[in-house]
Amino acid sequence: MLSLLVSLSMAQTANPYLVTARSLVRDLKFADAIVQLEIARQVPDLDRQQRVETLELLAKCQVAEGNREKAEAAMGELLSLRPEHELDRATTSPKIVELFDAVKQRLFPDRKVSVVEESAPPGRVRVRLVDPFHRVARVELRTQLGDASWQATEVSARDGVVDLAVPPPDQEPVRWYLEILDGQRQVLATLATQAEPRLVATRASANEPNGPNEPSARPKKFLLAGILTGVAALAMLAGATFLEVNAQALDRASRDRSRPPGDWADTARAAHEQAVAQASWALGLFVTGGLTGAAAVVMIVW
Numbered sequence: 001m002l003s004l005l006v007s008l009s010m011a012q013t014a015n016p017y018l019v020t021a022r023s024l025v026r027d028l029k030f031a032d033a034i035v036q037l038e039i040a041r042q043v044p045d046l047d048r049q050q051r052v053e054t055l056e057l058l059a060k061c062q063v064a065e066g067n068r069e070k071a072e073a074a075m076g077e078l079l080s081l082r083p084e085h086e087l088d089r090a091t092t093s094p095k096i097v098e099l100f101d102a103v104k105q106r107l108f109p110d111r112k113v114s115v116v117e118e119s120a121p122p123g124r125v126r127v128r129l130v131d132p133f134h135r136v137a138r139v140e141l142r143t144q145l146g147d148a149s150w151q152a153t154e155v156s157a158r159d160g161v162v163d164l165a166v167p168p169p170d171q172e173p174v175r176w177y178l179e180i181l182d183g184q185r186q187v188l189a190t191l192a193t194q195a196e197p198r199l200v201a202t203r204a205s206a207n208e209p210n211g212p213n214e215p216s217a218r219p220k221k222f223l224l225a226g227i228l229t230g231v232a233a234l235a236m237l238a239g240a241t242f243l244e245v246n247a248q249a250l251d252r253a254s255r256d257r258s259r260p261p262g263d264w265a266d267t268a269r270a271a272h273e274q275a276v277a278q279a280s281w282a283l284g285l286f287v288t289g290g291l292t293g294a295a296a297v298v299m300i301v302w
Contacts, residue, residue: 015040015043015046015050015054017036017037017039017040017043018036018037018040018050018053018054018057020036021033021036021037021040021054021057022057024036025057025060025061030061030064030065031061031065033057033061034058034061034062034065037054037057037058037061038058040054041054041055041058048081048082051081052078052081052082052085055074055075055077055078055081056074056075056078056085056087058071058074059071059072059074059075059078059096059099059100060092060093060096062074063093063095063096063099068099071099072099072102072103075099075100075103076103076106076107079103079104079107079108079132080107083107083108083130083131083132084130084131084132084134084160086134087100104132104133107132108132108133111132111133111135112188112189113129113130113131113135113136113180113188113189114129114130114189115127115128115129115130115178115180115189115190115191116128116129116130117191120163123165123166124163124164124165124166125162125163125164125165125166125178125191126161126162126163127161127162127178127191128160128161128162129157129160129161129162129180129189130160131160135182135188136157136180136181136182136188137181137182137183138154138180138181138185139154139155139156139157139162139178139179139180139181140152140153140154140155140178140179140181141153141154141155141164141176141178142176142177142178142179142194143174143175143176144174144175144176144197145172145174146172146173146174148172150194152179155178162178166198166200173199173200174199174200175197175198175199175200176192176197176198176200177190177191177192177193177194177197177198178190178191178192229292229293229295230292230293230297232292233289233290233292233293233295234289234293235289236288236289236292237289237290237293240281240283240284240289243281251276
């Protein structure tokens with residue numbers, strides 16, 4: 001029954017169990033709200049914002065029902081999902097605020113800021129800042145062009161995410177790293193360092209031809225060889241098709257006693273033998289052309 005309810009809720013734009021739980025919380029019916037919230041949290045496609053709200057409401061209801069252990073579990077799940085989450089301390093019960101702070105301190109005892117690099121398109125960098133105690137005040141991109149001095153540029157962190165472009169320069173290689181700073185400009189975390197920075201190659205070096213043994217030169221050689229091999233394969237298949245069609249025509253003619261060469265036994269026999277020979281050649285060319293075509297595909301996609 002529970003799985004059926006969860007499946008039905010997935011078809012809704014809004015989570016109906018969360019909507020019902022909100023109403024029950026307003027009516028102070030915390031036990032009934034907990035039932036709805038437990039169902040709501042099991043919906044697989046619940047978005048991040050709704051999941052955070054579900055877990056926060058669940059923790060508050062568990063506190064109201066005197067279930068501190070379950071409340072801590074819900075709050076711990078919430079903070080694992082969104083470490084930077086904060087309660088509205090002006091309107092939240094002191095008992096809930098105390099539990100929230102205790103769980104956060106247990107999960108993040110060192111109060112450190114972490115940098116998690118996420119996947120990004122080529123030429124871009126995307127990192128998420130794990131900042132549970134809101135210590136980050138500034139993020140700086142430090143770059144060095146060639147042998148010039150290091151330059152610092154402030155970059156934005158929207159919703160704890162830094163997303164920036166690091167395009168390759170035209171003339172000199174560029175080295176770069178990120179520094180995450182607090183209000184006193186103390187370094188809280190970095191992505192790379194000045195001693196071990198990231199390096200972006202120049203546009204010119206990216207376009208320079210490589211030696212015959214270098215990796216980027218190999219695809220070009222194989223591509224050309226693959227194209228030539230593919231042309232040869234097509235020629236073989238075309239020749240095989242011609243021979244096969246001609247062989248069938250000769251065979252039919254040799255069997256027609258009313259027309260040459262089928263009207264004479266010797267010439268009919270010779271035509272039949274020629275048809276068999278051409279069919280054999282056609283078969284050989286079909287096999288060879290197929291193998292050659294396969295080799296061409298391998299070389300082209302290498």
